[in-house]
Amino acid sequence: MITVVDLHKSFGDNHVLRGINDTIEQGEKVVVIGPSGGGKSTFLRCLNLLERPTSGQIIFDGEDITDPKCNINLVRRRMGMVFQNFNLFPHLTIRKNITLAPVKLGLMNREEADARCDELLKRVSLSQKAEAYPGSLSGGQKQRIAIVRSLAMNPDVMLFDEPTSSLDPEMVGEVLDVMRELALSGMTMVVVTHEMGFAREVGTRILFMDRGIILEQNTPKEFFANPKEERTKEFLSKVL
Amino acid sequence: MNIFSRIIEFFSGGFSRIVSVLFGRGRWMLIVNGLKVTLLLSFFSVIIGTVIGTVVALIKVAYVNRPKSKVLKALNTVATLYVNVVRGTPTVVQLLIMNFVVFASSSNMILIAVLTFGINSGAYVSEVMRAGINAVDYGQTEAGRSLGLSEYDTMKEIVLPQAIKNILPALGNEFITLIKETSIAGYIALQDLTKAGDLIRFATYEAFIPLITVALIYLVIVLGLTKLVSMLERRLAKSDNRR
Ligand SMILES: Nc1ncnc2c1ncn2[C@@H]1O[C@H](COP(=O)(O)OP(=O)(O)OP(=O)(O)O)[C@@H](O)[C@H]1O
Ligand SMILES: [Mg+2]
Numbered sequence: 001m002i003t004v005v006d007l008h009k010s011f012g013d014n015h016v017l018r019g020i021n022d023t024i025e026q027g028e029k030v031v032v033i034g035p036s037g038g039g040k041s042t043f044l045r046c047l048n049l050l051e052r053p054t055s056g057q058i059i060f061d062g063e064d065i066t067d068p069k070c071n072i073n074l075v076r077r078r079m080g081m082v083f084q085n086f087n088l089f090p091h092l093t094i095r096k097n098i099t100l101a102p103v104k105l106g107l108m109n110r111e112e113a114d115a116r117c118d119e120l121l122k123r124v125s126l127s128q129k130a131e132a133y134p135g136s137l138s139g140g141q142k143q144r145i146a147i148v149r150s151l152a153m154n155p156d157v158m159l160f161d162e163p164t165s166s167l168d169p170e171m172v173g174e175v176l177d178v179m180r181e182l183a184l185s186g187m188t189m190v191v192v193t194h195e196m197g198f199a200r201e202v203g204t205r206i207l208f209m210d211r212g213i214i215l216e217q218n219t220p221k222e223f224f225a226n227p228k229e230e231r232t233k234e235f236l237s238k239v240l
Numbered sequence: 241m242n243i244f245s246r247i248i249e250f251f252s253g254g255f256s257r258i259v260s261v262l263f264g265r266g267r268w269m270l271i272v273n274g275l276k277v278t279l280l281l282s283f284f285s286v287i288i289g290t291v292i293g294t295v296v297a298l299i300k301v302a303y304v305n306r307p308k309s310k311v312l313k314a315l316n317t318v319a320t321l322y323v324n325v326v327r328g329t330p331t332v333v334q335l336l337i338m339n340f341v342v343f344a345s346s347s348n349m350i351l352i353a354v355l356t357f358g359i360n361s362g363a364y365v366s367e368v369m370r371a372g373i374n375a376v377d378y379g380q381t382e383a384g385r386s387l388g389l390s391e392y393d394t395m396k397e398i399v400l401p402q403a404i405k406n407i408l409p410a411l412g413n414e415f416i417t418l419i420k421e422t423s424i425a426g427y428i429a430l431q432d433l434t435k436a437g438d439l440i441r442f443a444t445y446e447a448f449i450p451l452i453t454v455a456l457i458y459l460v461i462v463l464g465l466t467k468l469v470s471m472l473e474r475r476l477a478k479s480d481n482r483r
Contacts, residue, residue, distance in 0.1 A: 048386055050382055050385065050386060073385075073388050073389070073390055074388070075388075076385065076386055076387065076388040077387070077388035079386075080386075081383075081386040083379060083382070083383065085379055087377075087379040087380060087382065087383035088383075089380065089383070089384075089398055089402075090402065091401045091402050100387075100389075100397060100398075101384075101387035101388060101389055104389060104393055104397065105388055105389070146383075149387070150386075150387070153387060153388065
């Protein structure tokens with residue numbers, strides 16, 4: 001579904017991604033872990049071109065999205081993204097947050113979008129918040145809404161960048177529950193996270209990123225039981 | 241006679257004097273017509289200033305987001321030059337240049353003044369708007385774009401509505417400044433409010449009454465607008481922590 005070929009990204013002199021190669025298949029739940037500053041976020045953000053790669057290719061459903069001729073807005077409709085800081089739109093109600101893009105882009109009319117919104121809110125048990133503003137929600141609720149906002153576009157793949165890292169500990173569970181349920185529904189997911197329990201349980205493949213490359217990858221079972229690289233062992237000894 | 245006794249006179253014994261200075265020989269019409277000119281200049285300058293300021297601010301913001309675009313780079317250079325020139329020269333000089341150099345062949349003073357004040361305030365408005373837009377968290381733009389919204393839609397639906405809260409109060413203050421700034425219109429022989437006061441001073445050999453009257457009229461307008469801006473500010477603040 002997504003093939004990444006020799007992806008490089010530099011910020012000035014800072015060579016952050018140094019040749020990433022990977023293929024993400026439909027239905028996979030790829031969990032990206034690794035030490036801070038290793039390029040996990042940059043990699044994820046390159047996938048939907050929030051960061052422009054310095055070189056390399058990203059092929060999404062047969063289309064090279066790094067080609068300047070590619071209409072990135074059309075690609076992004078099919079790639080949801082969930083941010084660490086939620087980035088809900090504070091001036092809009094929850095309903096408007098969710099329906100803005102599908103209606104604006106002409107994918108649904110108001111009624112269809114509202115119906116989809118109600119259905120999604122029910123799925124994350126936040127129906128009563130439809131007319132509230134983001135300011136009145138807890139962190140966990142905000143992140144569940146952010147997930148739902150992306151889902152309203154009916155994306156083919158969902159990207160998560162540390163979706164629980166800015167949450168109070170007691171709210172992490174409710175967000176992971178929603179992600180777990182999403183995984184079960186068959187969604188293709190790429191998740192950057194420090195939640196090793198989630199990686200082990202939900203992930204179908206773990207990518208260990210360090211200093212701009214995928215140093216090691218494996219199924220969760222193998223990865224956690226038999227890490228091969230020294231850096232991986234060192235990292236796991238710190239986080240487990 | 242010192243200033244205090246003049247003030248006392250102004251508010252008490254000099255009533256008949258006030259009437260004769262301001263209303264003799266239809267002089268009050270000078271004030272009324274001057275006020276009309278001042279309001280006219282202010283109103284259209286504000287509109288032109290807002291339009292120019294918005295365009296310039298959007299160019300600058302777009303250029304920061306897409307530094308590689310040649311067109312934006314050129315536009316940004318022009319915009320920066322414009323802002324620097326306007327902010328770096330006195331408004332009176334700008335007005336004189338517009339009247340005697342740029343539009344030397346035109347005798348439509350109102351148009352010349354409106355253009356000058358509009359172009360002038362556009363530079364300040366653009367800075368106010370740029371600051372307001374930049375104050376909106378960049379994550380908002382990223383969230384909008386990640387949903388597939390275009391740069392334009394993201395700006396219009398997500399960034400600008402939030403930026404307005406930062407912009408409006410500062411913009412209100414900018415307009416208040418502009419209204420006072422129009423008092424130099426007399427330099428190109430326009431009879432605005434200030435000029436009207438001065439003409440009455442000239443005709444009556446009485447400076448205190450007409451000039452204080454003019455000052456009071458400006459004060460009332462400015463205070464009214466200030467009140468309006470702070471009401472607006474309060475309303476926006478309320479919607480900020482919407483529950
Ligand atoms: N917009 C940017 N401009 C300049 N440098 C950046 C930018 N974004 C990231 N970097 C740099 O790229 C490197 C990798 O950052 P990245 O955020 O991808 O790491 P990460 O693995 O996600 O780390 P963390 O676990 O802390 O989130 C860091 O050195 C960071 O300073
Ligand atoms: Mg990161």
